[in-house]
Amino acid sequence: MQPGNRNDDCTCNCKNVNDFSGLDLILSDYLHVPGSLIIILQKAQNLYGYLSRDVIAHIAKTTGITQAKIYGVATFYTQFRLKPIGKHLILLCQGTACHVSGSKLIEDVVCKELGISDGETTADGLFTLNNVACLGCCSLAPVMMVQSGGEDETYGNLNKESVKEILKSIRHQGNV
Amino acid sequence: MLNEYMIINGARIPFKDEKNILDVVRNAGIDLPTFCYYSELSVYGACRMCIVEDSRGEILTACSTPPKTGMAIKTNTPKLQKHRKIILKLLLASHCRECTTCSKSGTCRLQDLANRFGIKEIRFDKSEKAFKDEYPIDESSPSIIRNPNKCIHCGDCVRMCSEKQNVGAIDFAQRGYELKVCPAFDMPIAETECVNCGQCAAVCPTGAIVIKCHISQVWEAVHDSSKRVIAQVAPAVRFALGEEFHIPSGENVMPLIAAAMRKIGFDEIYDTSFGADLTVIEETGEFADKLSSGAKLPLFTSCCPAWIKYVENRHPDIMPQISTCKSPQQMFGTVIKEYHKSASNTDGRETIVVSIMPCTAKKGEALREEFKRDGKQDVDLVITTQELSNMFYEAGINFDRLEPEALDMPFGIFSGAGLIFGVTGGVTEAVIRKITEDKTHNGINNVQFCGARGLEGVKEFEFPLGERQLKIAVVSGLKNADDLILKIKSGEIHYDFIEVMACPNGCINGAGQPHGKTFERESRAKGIYAADKQSRIRHSDANPMLAPLYEGVLVGRTHELLHVHYQSTS
Numbered sequence: 001m002q003p004g005n006r007n008d009d010c011t012c013n014c015k016n017v018n019d020f021s022g023l024d025l026i027l028s029d030y031l032h033v034p035g036s037l038i039i040i041l042q043k044a045q046n047l048y049g050y051l052s053r054d055v056i057a058h059i060a061k062t063t064g065i066t067q068a069k070i071y072g073v074a075t076f077y078t079q080f081r082l083k084p085i086g087k088h089l090i091l092l093c094q095g096t097a098c099h100v101s102g103s104k105l106i107e108d109v110v111c112k113e114l115g116i117s118d119g120e121t122t123a124d125g126l127f128t129l130n131n132v133a134c135l136g137c138c139s140l141a142p143v144m145m146v147q148s149g150g151e152d153e154t155y156g157n158l159n160k161e162s163v164k165e166i167l168k169s170i171r172h173q174g175n176v
Numbered sequence: 177m178l179n180e181y182m183i184i185n186g187a188r189i190p191f192k193d194e195k196n197i198l199d200v201v202r203n204a205g206i207d208l209p210t211f212c213y214y215s216e217l218s219v220y221g222a223c224r225m226c227i228v229e230d231s232r233g234e235i236l237t238a239c240s241t242p243p244k245t246g247m248a249i250k251t252n253t254p255k256l257q258k259h260r261k262i263i264l265k266l267l268l269a270s271h272c273r274e275c276t277t278c279s280k281s282g283t284c285r286l287q288d289l290a291n292r293f294g295i296k297e298i299r300f301d302k303s304e305k306a307f308k309d310e311y312p313i314d315e316s317s318p319s320i321i322r323n324p325n326k327c328i329h330c331g332d333c334v335r336m337c338s339e340k341q342n343v344g345a346i347d348f349a350q351r352g353y354e355l356k357v358c359p360a361f362d363m364p365i366a367e368t369e370c371v372n373c374g375q376c377a378a379v380c381p382t383g384a385i386v387i388k389c390h391i392s393q394v395w396e397a398v399h400d401s402s403k404r405v406i407a408q409v410a411p412a413v414r415f416a417l418g419e420e421f422h423i424p425s426g427e428n429v430m431p432l433i434a435a436a437m438r439k440i441g442f443d444e445i446y447d448t449s450f451g452a453d454l455t456v457i458e459e460t461g462e463f464a465d466k467l468s469s470g471a472k473l474p475l476f477t478s479c480c481p482a483w484i485k486y487v488e489n490r491h492p493d494i495m496p497q498i499s500t501c502k503s504p505q506q507m508f509g510t511v512i513k514e515y516h517k518s519a520s521n522t523d524g525r526e527t528i529v530v531s532i533m534p535c536t537a538k539k540g541e542a543l544r545e546e547f548k549r550d551g552k553q554d555v556d557l558v559i560t561t562q563e564l565s566n567m568f569y570e571a572g573i574n575f576d577r578l579e580p581e582a583l584d585m586p587f588g589i590f591s592g593a594g595l596i597f598g599v600t601g602g603v604t605e606a607v608i609r610k611i612t613e614d615k616t617h618n619g620i621n622n623v624q625f626c627g628a629r630g631l632e633g634v635k636e637f638e639f640p641l642g643e644r645q646l647k648i649a650v651v652s653g654l655k656n657a658d659d660l661i662l663k664i665k666s667g668e669i670h671y672d673f674i675e676v677m678a679c680p681n682g683c684i685n686g687a688g689q690p691h692g693k694t695f696e697r698e699s700r701a702k703g704i705y706a707a708d709k710q711s712r713i714r715h716s717d718a719n720p721m722l723a724p725l726y727e728g729v730l731v732g733r734t735h736e737l738l739h740v741h742y743q744s745t746s
Contacts, residue, residue: 053361056361068347068359
């Protein structure tokens, strides 16, 4: 799928990526504040789940910042996504503490269970896996965070079995 | 504040208003190398080639450090030599090093500096992921080719596109090893707001952005005996092409171009200044109509295809105020095709019109649907000044030793007014020559003081027409044009007539010209005005070949053949 072309089966928390009324509200707050591109992109991503071509084009048109410049900023920072994500975003920590506690093994299990690799989304649109550098809670290593519709849940002291159980229970919740 | 000086390599060097050490050093006769410094663009300080060492052993970038009096620097210490070499080696490590097949070979600054600093060996392994040629080449544009594998990230193209042209079609994206210059979403450049002006290619130090070459198609046409290949040479070409053959810039080499083009097989060689004369007649008529009918003004000129594309992208609402006149290239293309259609002028051969332009946007203009009739282009092929000189090289023409020759008839006659289209302000001055009452040589000479001349980006002046004082503006560079449009839209200012050329300084500094610095541009402008002054025909009405045309192929068809309605307006 091309980034920006909305997939009809999209199951992420974006309601309608072509409805710019929410985005226009954000833009009206920051239009006259120089240097606020990053915060506009952050809020737009919160609203739509990712930064689609249409969203970037709309921001460009309203702010007068070129699409090429916005694309440059959006691709420079890892926090920005140009593709839709699944309903649950798994942020799997690969920081030093997690690495020495076997985060690579955890990643292998997640990948095998879900049939995806880092940065990809499952075909059913439920899960997206992102490796991150550090979640900042090294005492819980190996650790992962699952973001679901604005709610974050952190799972620590993972092992091969517990991570399978966690994925299973999240999937189960989704079907209720 | 008198007598400010720096000590450069032990010698006292005075300086005045230089903005940075680099300019002071260069004025002192030392050519500090740079990739990312252009005096007319913002200072970027990225390439680190212009480093100098101060008395405390500290390393500074000369381009981004203002001079201070008494400051002592050295430009060529062992430390600096080592740094420059390692920077070059790192740049070369991730660079596509296919020099023999690169169209920039010979004019590439990376190649030049690698030679200058004696780089013989790159110890970084090209097979490693970071150094592979992995990006696809973007050939979508009619004017330029982007090859990110040859990019050294100096950002010259990015700054030119946004700072001078206000287009911003390309920018830096990604980070680290993945960093590259590309359009938004890495789209093909043809799908962006790129206006084809080619100024990115003109400032690119390597072959990362080059002008699309159409030489082989021209050779094919020239060598095909079933084709009558007719050339039109734009005004600005003749004042710059000589530079490629060590002839001083600004010298009018049109007679040598005519001789050389005949030698390599062109059948008829004409002058786009003739098309410009037609444009003057048509555009002045349109302007007079608008003035008398009270239509919305200003009238914007329409000669520059990059400008047209810019208006379509950014200001479609002012499209009705753009002159409906075709550009000189397209008017001429149409006229030649029509002229050779008539039975008395045909010999059964197919007519192919080849334009020689200082411009890359003209390549795109010739392809536009509006300029096709019966599915065929009026101008078949467009090559730049540089491409024509390359054809001369390829054919082994000793350009500077040729005997000068004249152009062909009937379209080789033109006025000085048509000729000065090649420099910013030229179109305006040509229009004023047509409306001014005193058509004597002295009268025309006096028009030069109206305010249209000069290489400034924005010129404003008034000119009397009957009871009225016409308010006129002349701009070059699309950023300057945009600023003016915003002021007009806000009601801050009003003009009756505005000439816009996309390239800073006008066509003499087109992206298809040999790359010129300020000195070359000034010389080319001087050359154009000197040639105008020597011409017997000074204003377009006086071109004797126009009347037969208006009484011949153009009868009842001037609007159909010489005007255009861009599809974007409907």
